[in-house]
Amino acid sequence: MQNKKTIFVCCGTGCQANGSMKIYQALLEAISGLNLKVEVVADIKKTGCHGLCQKGPLVHIAPQEITYIHVKTADVPEIIERSIIKDEVIDRLLYFDKQQNAKIQSKSDWTFEKKQYRIALRHCGGIANDSIDDYIAKGGYQALEKVLKTMTAQQVIDEIKKSGLRGRGGGGFPTGLKWTFAAKAQGDVKYVICNGDEGDPGAFMDRSIMEGDPHTVLEGMAICGYAIGANQGFLYIRDEYGLAVENMRKAIADAHSKGLLGENICGSGFAFDAEVVRGGGAFVCGEETSLIHSIEGSTGEPTPKPPFPANQGLWGKPTIINNVETWANVPVIINKGADWFASIGSEKSKGTKVFALVGKINNTGLVEVPMGIKLREIIYDIGGGVGKNRKFKAVQTGGPSGGCIPESKLDLPIDYDSLIAEGSMMGSGGMIVIDDRTCMVEFARYYLKFLSEESCGKCVPCREGIKSMLKILSDICEGRGQAGDIELLEQIGAMVKANSLCGLGKTAPNPVLSNIANFRDEFDAHINDKRCPAGVCKNLTKLYIDKEVCIGCGLCVKVCPVGAISGDKKQPHILDEAKCVNCGSCRERCAVDAVRVR
């Protein structure tokens, strides 16, 4: 009897950066050399992101459910020999779960996975990312078929409305309502757009879905096309996402060959086609009207709303734009029903949300959780707490449009409305954990610098307001802060929020204003004491080595880029302040916390 096994190799960008393609190739070669001798049929699949990017490359073996982390090409022969030919588990390659204090065989038992609930990411990591057959085998395109054969357009819209699905790209607008507007809008030609211009630094769930499960996005778009009466879709994908573009183009071609895109889909008479448009690299193109202008072949500058795209969008025609993660939810809602979806999540935020949990956290990666889960559960239960046993300071959500939530608010339930009430927002789902070595003033400056570069310059409040705020924050970080600066920041911030043309400007001051509200003492220390408590702002930081604590291990000497540290082995080291450039490498490396900030 044949012993069939499947090896899933994560080939998302995170794992590829760690060399997973080499492992995929090595596995292929090893297996092809074996087939004649052993009665093992091993199918090797390239998959999308499994989630825990930090431990990559990840290799998962089914049906035994063995997950290996940090796999190297040198491990391949042993994996074949012991886990494929025999049924052994290689202990050395298993994930050590700190919370459970044990090595865990299967990823489904990791604490990282336990509180997750995968809807949008349901296939990522579990199917080959370049195979329409895999997608169909998992029930793919059933929702489209169901819609075309058994539902009217109005029934589809009603179902989405009833599910309570809200836009996952940031704003949280009810998806069904948006579709209603487009369905009611007059016109023979309508369009459906997938917003894959994920520009928010620190968020990569849309990329992972497009890379790992491209068909779910196409299926969602086709269902919408049927519901609103559109026959053409566009996927606007960020320029940096080469793999997503490649996989999505292949998915479109494959869907055509199966008759799931194109004319007369499933014999229903309904026609729908889709086309990939590569973005040009501009953050503002994540804004609906800018994105539309970019597809039209212009610069991506926003125009005032109304008219809303649902009434007058691409080439003036009614257009629905939804984000990648939103699209990924649509087929599941159709298959399992609105009531099922609405039973997950909180009162006004239904379903799940994918977050990119990154920064100073032990388990970095993509997590999908039910709405309403507490921030504390995400950070401590799933994320495993703050890295290197440092002190948690805050978590930033909503990217450049959001804000920081301090430790005192850790029991906040995560949904659209509670985050806005705290001066932050859901955004696309970046969740950046910050410890006591991140300076909140510099962090606010970081976002403003990003936004000042990305502001398209069309409207004055955004263009000039952000620039002025950035100048003030830079002065504070570099030691030129003055009394009254904070009040001035608040004043300009309020003006920018009230008067900017599009969402970029309307939310741009949020990171600054929320940091002032929650971490005012750090701003005061910079302005009044000319001191950066976190030791980040170089002009306001002086590092030294605490002789009582230093064990003379020499790790700091190795990482210092300017040779400022000296000392004999096992003797306290000395940091030459004249040479030191305050880069903090030694402080980051020191195992006993001997490098201190004056």
Next chain:
Amino acid sequence: MSESLEISKESLEIAQKYQPKRRYLLAILQDIQKHYNYLPAEAMETVARYLNVPLVKVYGMATFYKAFSLTPKGKYIIKVCDGTACHIKGSVNLLAEIEAILGIEPGQTTDDGLFSLETVACIGACGLAPVAVINDEYHGNLTPASLRQILEQYQGGMEDAK
């Protein structure tokens, strides 16, 4: 054939893969950027004529989107990720180190045409922060010291090639 005529001819061939419609302007410019590593003036003029779009609009696109460059880029393009996760894990120190070694800031190219430096707002490899990508090679968990070693390899590799 002069160099500028050559560019006009080549860029017309690239443009003609698309129908002469305004909506393909972005895609055509991306293909030209990929071919030359920048947008030569002659190519922009050619595209403007092909699509019947004013040259100023083409120039507007070229300067608006970050994917485009008006000057040739280096052989190795170093993209330092300055996404949020990389930023709080010290990407600024990587940029300072590159400036110290190569004397270039983001947006600049070394005089020998070997390296260009860019920052990119998140490449989605946050688990490996801080990250830099040199051409298509990813380098994760970088420190200024490890980055220096990597750059030396690229510099050394060039000398071997000579």
